[in-house]
Every structure is written in structure tokens, then in C-alpha cells.
Amino acid sequence: MLALAAAGLIAALASGRPELALLSLPFLVFAGAGLILAQEPHLAAEVELDRTRLLEGETVVATVWVRNDGQDRVEVELAPVRSRYLTLEPAGVVAVDLPAGAEARVAFAAHPRRWGAHAVGPLVVHARDPLGVTTWEGRLGRRLHLRAFPREQRLRELVAPVRTRPFLGTHVARARGEGIEFADIRPFQVGDRVRQINWRATARRGAPQVNERHPEHSSDVVLLLDTFEEARDQAGGTLDAAVRAAAGLARAHLARRDRVGLVDFGGTLHWLEPAIGTTQLYRIIDALLASDIAFSYAWRNVDSIPLRVLPPGALVLAISPLLDERSTALVTDLRSRGCDLTVIEVSPLDHIAPGPSAADAVAYELWRLQREALRARLQSLGIGVAVWGRDGTLGPALEGVNAFRRSAQHAVRV
Amino acid sequence: MRLLAEVGLVVLAGIAVAVCVSLLPDARPTRRSRRAAPAPARPDQLVALERLVVSAGTSAVHAHAYLRPLLAEIASRRLAARGQTLERMPDAAARELLGDHLWDLVRPDRPFPEDRHGPGVAPQELRAMLGLLERL
Numbered sequence: 001m002l003a004l005a006a007a008g009l010i011a012a013l014a015s016g017r018p019e020l021a022l023l024s025l026p027f028l029v030f031a032g033a034g035l036i037l038a039q040e041p042h043l044a045a046e047v048e049l050d051r052t053r054l055l056e057g058e059t060v061v062a063t064v065w066v067r068n069d070g071q072d073r074v075e076v077e078l079a080p081v082r083s084r085y086l087t088l089e090p091a092g093v094v095a096v097d098l099p100a101g102a103e104a105r106v107a108f109a110a111h112p113r114r115w116g117a118h119a120v121g122p123l124v125v126h127a128r129d130p131l132g133v134t135t136w137e138g139r140l141g142r143r144l145h146l147r148a149f150p151r152e153q154r155l156r157e158l159v160a161p162v163r164t165r166p167f168l169g170t171h172v173a174r175a176r177g178e179g180i181e182f183a184d185i186r187p188f189q190v191g192d193r194v195r196q197i198n199w200r201a202t203a204r205r206g207a208p209q210v211n212e213r214h215p216e217h218s219s220d221v222v223l224l225l226d227t228f229e230e231a232r233d234q235a236g237g238t239l240d241a242a243v244r245a246a247a248g249l250a251r252a253h254l255a256r257r258d259r260v261g262l263v264d265f266g267g268t269l270h271w272l273e274p275a276i277g278t279t280q281l282y283r284i285i286d287a288l289l290a291s292d293i294a295f296s297y298a299w300r301n302v303d304s305i306p307l308r309v310l311p312p313g314a315l316v317l318a319i320s321p322l323l324d325e326r327s328t329a330l331v332t333d334l335r336s337r338g339c340d341l342t343v344i345e346v347s348p349l350d351h352i353a354p355g356p357s358a359a360d361a362v363a364y365e366l367w368r369l370q371r372e373a374l375r376a377r378l379q380s381l382g383i384g385v386a387v388w389g390r391d392g393t394l395g396p397a398l399e400g401v402n403a404f405r406r407s408a409q410h411a412v413r414v
Numbered sequence: 415m416r417l418l419a420e421v422g423l424v425v426l427a428g429i430a431v432a433v434c435v436s437l438l439p440d441a442r443p444t445r446r447s448r449r450a451a452p453a454p455a456r457p458d459q460l461v462a463l464e465r466l467v468v469s470a471g472t473s474a475v476h477a478h479a480y481l482r483p484l485l486a487e488i489a490s491r492r493l494a495a496r497g498q499t500l501e502r503m504p505d506a507a508a509r510e511l512l513g514d515h516l517w518d519l520v521r522p523d524r525p526f527p528e529d530r531h532g533p534g535v536a537p538q539e540l541r542a543m544l545g546l547l548e549r550l
Contacts (some may be wrong), residue, residue: 004431019424026428072494211536323457328520348457355464359471359537365544376491392422 005031007290034133041129042070042082043098045140047080047121049110056115056148062088062108064123066140068098077126080108081139082117086146087111093126111171114240117289118142132216149285150240152248157398158256159384160405161219162340163313169218187210191339218257223249226320226327227266230293231348236390238321238346243288245319245344245394250284252310261309262287265330267294271309300326302333316341321348322374335381337342342384345375350390379404470534474527477519477534485543486520492550511550516543 008024011017045066054060068074079093089109096104114120122141128134164173171180185201188208201209223246230239246262253260254276261274262284272280272287308317316339320327335341349371354364376386384404386397470481489512490500500508501522508517518524519535535543 008428019420022421022424023428023431025433190538229457254522320544321457352456352460359467360464362537362541362544363460363467365541366467366484367460367463369544369547370459373488373491376495380494 013136030131031133034129034131038129038130038134039070039072041068041072041074041076041127041136043067043074043076043125043127044069045078045123045125047123047141047144049120049144049146052145053147053149054112056112056151058148059113060110062110062120062144063105064108064141065103065105066096066098066123066125067099067103071100072129073097073099075132076104079124080121080141081124081143082110082120083116085113085116086120087113087120088120107407110146112146113326114236115148115150115243115289118146118148119361120146133235149288150244150247150288152244152251153394155248155252155337155395155398157395158249158252159315159317159342159398159401161221161313161315162405163315164217164219164353165259165313167218167257169216169258171217171219171247171258172214173217175215175217177215179213181213181214181216185209217390218259218276218312220259220261221249221253222261222263222274222310222314224263224318224320224330225266225288225291226318226322226324227264227268227291227293228296228324228327229321231321231323231351233351233353235351237351238323238348239291239293241388241390242319242321242344242346243291245346245388246288246320247285248394249317249319251281254278254281259311260284261314263305263309264291264299264357265305265327266291267296269296269300269304271306273309274311274314275350302330302337310339313340317344318342319346321346322371323348327372328378331383332381335378335383342386342405343378344386344388344394344397347387347389416422441548467537467540470540471536472534474532474534477531478524478527481535481540484522485516485547486522488547489516489520489550492547496550513543513546516546519543 005024005027008020008027012020012024019226043066045064048063048065050061050063052060062080064078066076066078068076076098077093077368078096080088082088087110090112094106096106108120110118110120118177121143122139125138125140127136161171162174164171164175166175172179176183185198186209188197188210192210196210198211225242225246227239230237232238237242250260250262254373257276259274259276260280262270262272264270264287270287270290272283275283318327318331318334318341318344320331322328322343322345331341331343349368351362354361375387378385384401386394386401388394388397466476466484467481470477486500493500493503500520503511505517505521509522512520
């Protein structure tokens with residue numbers, strides 16, 4: 001408005017015609033009236049969530065209310081601030097006309113596109129006076145946090161550890177003792193129970209023979225989450241899938257009375273020492289929600305990980321897209337130190353398409369073969385590699401790893 | 415009198431323009447529309463290979479120094495699955511299995527290219543080599 005008035009005055013001066021100055025007079029009057037009558041709006045706003053915890057893919061309702069405590073009518077445009085992976089519906093700016101003393105409520109459907117700690121609010125409010133001359137912009141309300149837990153896969157098959165802890169669990173131990181799984185027959189010794197006697201073998205051999213069994217033990221499991229790099233497309237990324245796999249594995253192993261720990265190995269290093277129980281599951285999931293790709297040039301190796309996080313004999317499940325040299329070096333280093341190790345490769349090929357040129361298509365093919373060669377190199381070191389694609393389930397991939405570990409050719413010697 | 419009428423007309427026209435301007439919608443971009451969507455992450459491994467395929471096509475040195483170790487590693491792993499090793503393969507058997515071009519590139523005793531500025535391995539030729547490797 002003022003610009004038009006100024007343009008009219010300048011044009012009047014330049015051309016020497018007073019009519020143009022008169023033409024700009026209404027603009028000056030209008031702008032002046034607007035500025036004189038303008039008052040800072042007295043607005044109050046708040047955001048409420050119907051719940052603060054949900055599974056990824058679910059929807060939560062964010063109710064926004066805004067109240068005009070002033071004496072004049074105000075036109076308000078409002079939009080809640082949201083975190084990157086949170087979608088709000090309606091998506092655009094919502095316009096509300098608020099008479100004096102009126103209150104309006106707007107419901108937004110908040111939909112987390114992936115797991116994580118999200119945030120809604122505060123509100124960005126843009127208000128105009130009734131004449132539309134002055135505007136006011138500000139932020140109202142609080143920032144509310146929303147935790148979206150990853151959708152886990154139900155796992156029936158798990159990687160069988162080579163070593164177990166002498167505590168009750170569900171893994172058949174290599175040692176012999178009290179258990180269900182049959183191991184061998186041996187001659188009766190003083191102290192053996194009568195119920196252990198194998199009467200058929202005793203009758204055949206003419207001397208008392210007893211059954212030996214494998215006890216069911218638990219084990220230490222360390223989940224190693226590679227957060228150096230990820231491949232991502234519009235639908236998701238390898239880190240999204242890796243966190244879902246880690247949460248599912250943690251739940252399944254804890255249900256089998258294993259001690260489970262977590263190492264977030266990437267640009268930043270975080271860890272949780274192995275422990276048992278439901279509390280540990282929630283600790284792990286909380287830690288997983290905070291995991292993110294942190295760019296770093298720092299070279300990290302196994303020495304960066306505290307010793308207490310990797311107990312001797314622990315089964316290490318490295319969940320990685322195998323995109324960074326540092327993570328590949330880590331798994332080979334762990335294996336060379338005698339660690340019982342399995343790599344769950346979250347395939348980046350599903351997230352990345354070949355480039356547009358013919359040379360890019362050749363490069364993509366070369367990349368695919370290079371990754372196969374890397375997998376073969378890891379397997380030659382005795383590391384089982386389970387390849388998990390976007391559309392596949394993790395269970396069959398873990399079965400393949402167990403078959404690899406059982407095979408005589410690649411027997412894991414720890 | 416006429417002057418007053420003209421002044422009145424000009425003022426009325428100005429009021430009409432001011433009303434029209436105030437009725438125009440606010441074209442100011444909102445904060446949300448300025449937000450850029452997160453860019454897809456393309457792995458450094460793949461980006462490096464895309465550059466390598468281009469540079470190896472124009473430079474014999476790049477093909478020898480950077481592409482050859484990569485292809486040799488892939489060939490070694492694939493041959494190992496068949497119980498063979500690249501280093502101990504007879505020349506005739508290797509040529510039959512890998513083809514002349516691929517074997518000439520990955521054979522262990524390949525000398526450094528004499529013509530440093532000569533052409534390397536064209537993408538079409540490399541595609542054929544990868545096809546051979548995949549069939550191993």
C-alpha cells in the first residue's frame with residue numbers, strides 16, 4: 001500500500017502532474033488508518049496430542065486450538081512445526097477467521113513415515129488486522145514429542161550361538177549335562193541317576209549305559225548397528241530397515257532369556273551393555289530411536305568399543321548395508337579376533353536405481369558384483385552373511401546363515 | 415467547479431484501486447512451501463564406481479590401476495567358488511573361461527600400459543566382461 005502511494009508521489013514529481021499525487025492520496029489515507037488502528041493481536045494457542053507413543057505407520061491426532069483474547073477480529077493462518085519424517089494432514093497452512101474472544105480448533109492427522117522421536121509444535125501463526133495493512137508473525141504453543149516405535153518382524157528362527165552361558169535358556173549348548181536334547185551314550189559312572197540309564201543300550205552291551213544330553217543355555221548377543229552410511233529413496237532407507245531388524249532381534253533374543261546389548265557404530269558411538277529382561281528391551285528400543293546417520297571422517301575400529309560391551313563368547317549380529325569401508329574393516333577385525341559373528345546385510349540395491357546413462361548402468365552392475373565379491377570374502381573368513389532385501393522377511397535369511405554355520409566346510413571355529 | 419469534479423473523480427479512482435489491491439490474495443510464500451524435501455542418499459561406493467567407469471574408458475592407466483584390481487577381485491571370488499584360482503589358471507583355460515579381453519585385463523602378469531594416454535576399457539566392453547563374470 002505504501003509502495004503504491006510512494007510510486008504515485010514519485011510519478012507526480014517526475015511528470016509534474018499533481019493528479020498522480022492525488023491518485024496516491026487514498027493509499028496514504030488507507031495505510032495511515034491501518035497503522036493507527038493496528039494493535040498487536042492477543043492470541044493464545046496450544047497443541048495437544050491424543051497419545052505420544054505409537055507404532056510407525058499409525059496415525060495420531062494433533063489438535064490445535066487458538067484463541068483471540070483481543071478486542072478486534074483477526075485473520076489467522078497457522079501451521080504446526082513438525083519434524084522431517086512426520087506428515088501432517090491437512091498439509092498446508094490453515095486459515096482461521098477469529099472474532100474477538102472467539103476460539104477455534106483444528107485437528108491435524110500426524111503420520112510418522114518412519115520410526116523415531118518426532119516433534120509437533122510450536123505453531124507458526126501469521127495474523128493480519130481486519131484492514132490487512134499490518135501483519136504479525138510468531139510462534140505459539142509448546143513443542144510436543146512423539147515416539148514412533150519400529151514395526152518389528154516376528155522371528156521364529158534365530159542365529160544359533162556357538163558359545164552359551166551356563167544359565168537357563170533355549171539354546172542347545174555344546175556342553176553335556178542336564179537337558180532334553182540327546183547327545184551320546186556312555187558307561188554308567190558313580191553319581192549318575194537311574195533315570196539316565198539307557199536300558200536298551202545296557203541290554204545290548206551287557207553293562208549299564210547312560211544317556212548324555214545337551215543342556216539348554218542362554219547366550220550373550222550383541223547387536224552391532226552400522227550407522228556410517230545408508231542408501232535411501234523416497235520410500236525409505238537401509239537404516240530404517242536395520243533398526244526394525246535390530247528391534248525384532250532384540251525382542252526375540254530377550255524372549256529366549258539371552259543377554260542382549262547394542263552398539264551403535266557410526267559417526268557417533270553409543271552402546272548398551274548386555275542385560276536381560278523387558279527393561280533392557282525398552283532401553284534398546286529407546287537407543288534405536290535415537291540412531292541416525294552421522295557423517296564423520298574419523299576412523300573407528302574395534303578398539304573404540306569398550307570391552308565390557310563385547311563379552312567373551314558373545315554372538316555379534318552386525319546389521320549393516322556394508323557401504324562403508326570402516327564397517328567392513330570392523331567385522332573382519334572382530335572375526336580375526338575370534339568373535340562369533342554374523343552379518344545381516346540390509347541390501348542397499350533395493351533403494352538405489354541405476355543412473356540415467358549407459359555408463360551408469362554398467363557401474364551399477366559392477367557395484368552389484370563387487371558387493372557379491374565382498375560377501376564371498378566375508379564368508380571365506382567364516383562370517384555368515386544374511387542378505388535381507390526390502391520385500392523379504394528376515395527369517396529365511398537367518399535360516400540360510402544357520403545352514404552356512406552348520407556346514408562342515410565353513411564350520412565356525414571359535 | 416470542473417476542477418473539483420476532476421479532483422473528485424481522481425480520488426474516487428484511487429479509492430477503487432486501493433480497494434482492488436486490498437482484495438488481492440496474499441501471494442507471500444508460506445514457510446512450509448519453502449521447505450525442501452530430503453534428497454535421496456546415493457552411496458559413495460556407487461558414485462565412485464560411476465566415475466571409475468567413465469575414467470577407465472578414456473585412460474589406460476585408470477583401467478589398469480583402478481578397474482583391474484576390482485575385476486580381478488570379482489573374478490577371484492567367482493573362480494574360488496569353482497575351486498579355481500586366478501593366479502594358477504593355465505592361459506588357455508583362462509582365455510576360454512574369461513574371454514580374451516577380460517583375461518588380458520585381469521591376468522596377474524599384466525604389465526603397466528606402455529601408452530599412458532591410450533584408451534582404456536569402454537563401458538560397452540566392460541559390460542560384456544561383467545556378463546562373462548556373472549556367468550562364471
